[in-house]
Amino acid sequence: MRYCDRGFTLLELMVVLIILALLGSLAVPRLTPVADRVRLEADAQEMAGLLRLARQEAISTGQPQTVLFYPYGGIYRLQGGKSYPLRSGVGYLGTTTFGSAYPGGPPGCTFYPTGAVGPRAGTVTLHNQGGERLYVVVNPVVGRVRVSEQAPQS
DSSP states (O other): OOOOSSSOOHHHHHHHHHHHHHHHHHHHHHHHHHHHHHHHHHHHHHHHHHHHHHHHHHHHHSSOEEEEEETTTTEEEETTSOEEEOOTTEEEEEEESSOBSSTTSOBEEEEOTTSOEESOOEEEEEEETTSOEEEEEEOTTTOOEEEESSOOOO
16 A cells, blocks of 8 residues: 655644644733733724814814713713723723813813813823823813823823
8 A cells, every 4th residue: 555645644734733722822922912002002092083073073163072081981972972982901090180071070071162171181091901001181271182101291
């Protein structure tokens, strides 16, 4: 009986698959911090985007626009609009430095038709499970929104 020299045996294929599975299991723990960082950055950018949208809406419509933050629920929303939950593993660090948008209400950031923010500007600090932080900062004078890795100067 002659064996064909072409192809691989089932045993050879199984050994290769086992080696690939072992290498993959070693790589997964190294990718977790990367995924945590990506989720944190995505949430910070989305929050900044909603704040910028609120500012632009206030300027274009001539009506104040408010973004409300619900730190204990892990969500934020444009007042009267859709809620945006933070991704898994991302949360607020504390509450925010914004005041209440209305008496007894959640903290919020109100933009006026001039583009200025009131009653005061502030910062939202987001963090992930790896302890990394990003700051969504609203400038007190002109209402400009930015995301920073550094805490703003008080």
